Amino acid sequence: xxxxxxxxxxxxTFEQLKKVLAIIQSDSDRRFIVVSAPGKRHADxxxxxxxxxxxxxxxxxxxxxNDIQDAIITRFKAICESADLQEVxxxxxxxxxxxxxxxxxxxxLVIDTFKANGEDNNAxxxxxxxxxxxxxxxxxxxxxxxxxxxxxxxxxxxxxNAYYQSQPPLTSDKIAVIPGFxxxxxxxxxxxxxxxxxxxxxxxxxxxxxxxxxxxxTDVDAIYCANPKLIPDCPTLTELTFKEMRELSYSGFxxxxxxxLIPTFYANIPVVIKNTNNPNSPGTMILPESLNVEKRxxxxxxxxxxxxxxxxKYLMNREFGFGHSVLNILTEFDLQYDHMPSGIDDISxxxxxxxxTPEIESKLINRFKSALAIDEIxxxxxxxxxxxxxxGMKQNIGVAARATKALSDHHVNIELLNQGSxxxxxxxxxxxxxxxxxxxxxxxxxxx
Amino acid sequence: xxxxxxxxxxxxTFEQLKKVLAIIQSDSDRRFIVVSAPGKRHADxxxxxxxxxxxxxxxxxxxxxNDIQDAIITRFKAICESADLQEVxxxxxxxxxxxxxxxxxxxxLVIDTFKANGEDNNAxxxxxxxxxxxxxxxxxxxxxxxxxxxxxxxxxxxxxNAYYQSQPPLTSDKIAVIPGFxxxxxxxxxxxxxxxxxxxxxxxxxxxxxxxxxxxxTDVDAIYCANPKLIPDCPTLTELTFKEMRELSYSGFxxxxxxxLIPTFYANIPVVIKNTNNPNSPGTMILPESLNVEKRxxxxxxxxxxxxxxxxKYLMNREFGFGHSVLNILTEFDLQYDHMPSGIDDISxxxxxxxxTPEIESKLINRFKSALAIDEIxxxxxxxxxxxxxxGMKQNIGVAARATKALSDHHVNIELLNQGSxxxxxxxxxxxxxxxxxxxxxxxxxxx
Numbered sequence: 095x096x097x098x099x100x101x102x103x104x105x106x107t108f109e110q111l112k113k114v115l116a117i118i119q120s121d122s123d124r125r126f127i128v129v130s131a132p133g134k135r136h137a138d139x140x141x142x143x144x145x146x147x148x149x150x151x152x153x154x155x156x157x158x159x160n161d162i163q164d165a166i167i168t169r170f171k172a173i174c175e176s177a178d179l180q181e182v183x184x185x186x187x188x189x190x191x192x193x194x195x196x197x198x199x200x201x202x203l204v205i206d207t208f209k210a211n212g213e214d215n216n217a218x219x220x221x222x223x224x225x226x227x228x229x230x231x232x233x234x235x236x237x238x239x240x241x242x243x244x245x246x247x248x249x250x251x252x253x254x255n256a257y258y259q260s261q262p263p264l265t266s267d268k269i270a271v272i273p274g275f276x277x278x279x280x281x282x283x284x285x286x287x288x289x290x291x292x293x294x295x296x297x298x299x300x301x302x303x304x305x306x307x308x309x310x311x312t313d314v315d316a317i318y319c320a321n322p323k324l325i326p327d328c329p330t331l332t333e334l335t336f337k338e339m340r341e342l343s344y345s346g347f348x349x350x351x352x353x354x355l356i357p358t359f360y361a362n363i364p365v366v367i368k369n370t371n372n373p374n375s376p377g378t379m380i381l382p383e384s385l386n387v388e389k390r391x392x393x394x395x396x397x398x399x400x401x402x403x404x405x406x407k408y409l410m411n412r413e414f415g416f417g418h419s420v421l422n423i424l425t426e427f428d429l430q431y432d433h434m435p436s437g438i439d440d441i442s443x444x445x446x447x448x449x450x451t452p453e454i455e456s457k458l459i460n461r462f463k464s465a466l467a468i469d470e471i472x473x474x475x476x477x478x479x480x481x482x483x484x485x486g487m488k489q490n491i492g493v494a495a496r497a498t499k500a501l502s503d504h505h506v507n508i509e510l511l512n513q514g515s516x517x518x519x520x521x522x523x524x525x526x527x528x529x530x531x532x533x534x535x536x537x538x539x540x541x542x
Numbered sequence: 543x544x545x546x547x548x549x550x551x552x553x554x555t556f557e558q559l560k561k562v563l564a565i566i567q568s569d570s571d572r573r574f575i576v577v578s579a580p581g582k583r584h585a586d587x588x589x590x591x592x593x594x595x596x597x598x599x600x601x602x603x604x605x606x607x608n609d610i611q612d613a614i615i616t617r618f619k620a621i622c623e624s625a626d627l628q629e630v631x632x633x634x635x636x637x638x639x640x641x642x643x644x645x646x647x648x649x650x651l652v653i654d655t656f657k658a659n660g661e662d663n664n665a666x667x668x669x670x671x672x673x674x675x676x677x678x679x680x681x682x683x684x685x686x687x688x689x690x691x692x693x694x695x696x697x698x699x700x701x702x703n704a705y706y707q708s709q710p711p712l713t714s715d716k717i718a719v720i721p722g723f724x725x726x727x728x729x730x731x732x733x734x735x736x737x738x739x740x741x742x743x744x745x746x747x748x749x750x751x752x753x754x755x756x757x758x759x760t761d762v763d764a765i766y767c768a769n770p771k772l773i774p775d776c777p778t779l780t781e782l783t784f785k786e787m788r789e790l791s792y793s794g795f796x797x798x799x800x801x802x803l804i805p806t807f808y809a810n811i812p813v814v815i816k817n818t819n820n821p822n823s824p825g826t827m828i829l830p831e832s833l834n835v836e837k838r839x840x841x842x843x844x845x846x847x848x849x850x851x852x853x854x855k856y857l858m859n860r861e862f863g864f865g866h867s868v869l870n871i872l873t874e875f876d877l878q879y880d881h882m883p884s885g886i887d888d889i890s891x892x893x894x895x896x897x898x899t900p901e902i903e904s905k906l907i908n909r910f911k912s913a914l915a916i917d918e919i920x921x922x923x924x925x926x927x928x929x930x931x932x933x934g935m936k937q938n939i940g941v942a943a944r945a946t947k948a949l950s951d952h953h954v955n956i957e958l959l960n961q962g963s964x965x966x967x968x969x970x971x972x973x974x975x976x977x978x979x980x981x982x983x984x985x986x987x988x989x990x
Contacts, residue, residue: 254915336856337887340856340857340886340887341885341886341887344859344886352857352860353857353860355856356856356857359856360856404963404965406965408784408788408803408804408807408808409788409800409801409804411792411880412800412801414878415873417869417879417882418866418869418870418873421865421866421869422866425863425866430862431865432859432884433883433884434865434882434884435881435883435960435962435963436880436881436882436960436963436964437789437960437963437964437965437966437967437969438788438789438792438929438964438967439785439788439789439964440963440964440965441963442962442963467702481886491949491950491953491954491955491956492950494946494950494956494959495943495946495947495949495950495951498942498943498946498947499943499946499947501939501943502939502940502942502943503943505939506939507939508939508942508961508962509962510961510962510963511942511959511960511961511962511968512883512884512885512959512960512961513956513958513959513960514883514890514956514957514958514959514971515852515883515884515885515888515889515890515958516884516885516886516887516888517852517854517885517888518885519885519886520959521885523962
């Protein structure tokens with residue numbers, strides 16, 4: 095049994111819905127369908143979710159809402175009229191207008207409920223559409239599907255895996271169409287995920303229904319092994335492991351929401367990334383383990399905007415708890431670090447630059463100096479982190495040698511190199527100005 | 543003005559003392575002499591300090607002490623009789639015997655005072671010896687020299703640099719001979735350094751006297767660039783920087799006590815390692831900065847007995863404070879880590895294996911699992927850390943490439959690689975079984 099999630103561009107128009115229908119009809123294993131709100135119909139279009147956010151803000155600030163209601167309804171109307179779904183359009187219209195009956199006291203709840211309405215109504219629409227085309231389907235509310243979450247200031251958060259694993263498996267006689275992007279707290283309060291969170295809903299449904307496969311339909315054929323803008327004719331990946339996907343997505347590969355793979359990872363369910371517009375393309379499989387680990391370097395990811403704060407103190411390594419004190423100060427400044435490699439008498443803190451203003455940076459440095467009696471502090475901005483990713487990297491004697499030689503031959507200075515702490519990647523820190531050169535050098539060495 | 547410290551083997555016999563005399567006579571800048579207790583006269587000999595430790599233990603446990611007193615006195619007597627220093631021998635004998643007049647209530651003070659007596663008496667002996675040979679010299683007590691320390695359970699600890707920098711510069715009309723190995727707390731209590739601590743005394747005297755050079759006389763001509771047991775005809779180093787020395791001494795280069803370079807480092811005083819038995823050899827200079835940084839790879843150090851504890855957790859890098867929690871647990875177990883490199887969803891803790899028993903290890907792993915919900919923990923013992931050391935390493939594009947290729951060509955798998963967090967070294971973690979092979983490979987690449 096398969097759970098299939100369709101992203102915003104896959105359900106943006108009647109033409110797209112017909113492709114979704116054909117996909118579902120072509121495989122009777124597709125029993126749970128998770129949908130986003132209708133996305134962009136063309137490059138300059140506005141996503142429906144953005145219209146709902148404006149609607150919520152206008153409502154909360156007591157602005158007139160007729161125009162924005164109309165703009166939203168028009169989008170659903172276009173699809174429903176083409177698809178001859180007048181009945182469900184009436185329901186959708188009422189749902190959209192009735193949002194203004196909400197109590198305004200809990201602003202977060204208002205915004206989440208408005209935002210989630212795009213997915214919610216779209217699930218009704220898709221269920222009606224499938225049924226009309228002889229694929230019996232029902233709308234299923236996320237609460238009924240078991241998408242129970244914890245509320246946090248940054249959006250819905252998954253509960254520990256054990257919670258979901260203790261639930262009875264989700265079943266449905268007809269094909270169930272479930273809106274993505276939101277769940278409910280245990281007390282029944284609606285709570286939306288962060289943007290892109292429909293991917294999480296799909297993955298959770300796959301885990302809750304104990305699916306054999308989670309299909310994530312989007313608008314790309316597959317995941318590339320590097321940035322196709324830098325590498326002409328860049329090859330795509332037929333399969334990679336969950337861990338490889340994580341390393342790649344950390345550094346600029348934003349195919350899936352970061353948290354989307356958690357439920358399937360822990361439930362050991364493979365994920366496939368497929369293209370609604372080209373469903374016969376095999377896509378990219380994300381698997382718990384790879385069958386073919388020996389030779390693997392699967393991808394090169396890169397991300398810019400890192401800062402290195404270098405602290406040096408004579409005989410640092412004999413000070414018990416020095417690293418601990420460094421982390422205490424970072425916590426005090428509410429800063430999240432990405433890496434903290436150390437030498438004997440020095441330590442480097444690699445963190446995302448966007449957390450630092452010149453003022454925060456200067457206060458932080460003064461705090462380090464005064465609290466830890468640092469001999470020398472150097473701050474280096476504009477670093478890129480390049481990850482060379484692949485399971486089995488650890489067993490391969492020559493990978494680091496080939497990678498460092500390739501970078502050296504292309505005159506890329508390695509500011510930082512971290513191998514072995516991850517079993518599936520080697521990290522290189524380089525100057526942002528060298529990032530593209532570094533990716534191309536590694537691509538040439540490992541993929542051509 | 544120079545401060546010259548002579549180690550145990552340099553003052554073990556009358557023959558050795560004559561060499562010390564010649565060294566002091568040859569350069570009138572040598573104004574402060576710091577001495578160890580007489581060391582081994584031949585490979586099977588016992589160090590005088592070990593005899594004093596036995597003496598202290600016998601005294602504290604109310605055993606007869608005549609034999610051990612005799613054994614100690616015999617050593618001084620042999621030197622004094624050869625050197626015709628009967629007068630000072632009488633003083634030394636009385637000092638040694640009078641130790642038993644001590645109150646036994648503060649055991650640590652008893653042990654420290656007994657241990658320090660070897661250095662203390664030897665300073666009297668050397669001062670008398672120099673004076674007899676027309677080099678006017680006086681014994682100077684460490685308290686008088688300004689060796690004021692803090693007492694800790696593990697031995698005397700230096701105060702912050704500012705404390706010593708605020709003292710008036712140490713002066714002496716005659717050549718001052720100061721016993722190494724111990725100092726006094728501010729309240730006047732004797733307190734010994736950890737073993738090998740005479741190196742620290744010498745460095746402190748250099749800083750307190752504002753010397754131009756600190757000479758550390760020992761029994762090797764110079765510091766080798768790698769382990770000479772592994773590398774036939776291994777070259778020696780004419781100079782290296784304080785930071786390079788630190789990196790080398792961390793990993794198996796035990797020429798100087800770890801803390802010995804702190805006072806001279808902060809006082810910006812060069813240090814030279816010289817051989818009492820071959821004083822015309824230039825030795826190895828340790829300098830604040832190098833004049834010649836471009837091409838530098840100065841040494842290869844290696845040390846075994848490391849363990850890597852690898853923790854993996856899906857989406858670890860999104861958990862704020864994860865590294866902090868790891869350190870809290872290490873602190874709870876009183877474990878000191880050496881490095882903690884991290885990937886995206888994994889972190890490696892490199893620590894000295896001798897801190898772990900199977901029981902501690904098993905408790906630690908259970909604690910990590912229960913407190914942090916780790917997906918996977920792997921423990922790897924018997925790792926060696928190899929350091930390729932040299933200032934200017936960071937600017938040199940090809941060093942990492944050459945090093946990794948050399949290791950790969952010699953079939954050494956790199957378990958861990960850490961470059962860039964230290965400006966003067968690259969660290970490689972390899973299996974202990976590959977350590978010698980790795981050192982030889984790096985030596986061939988960078989030194990032949």
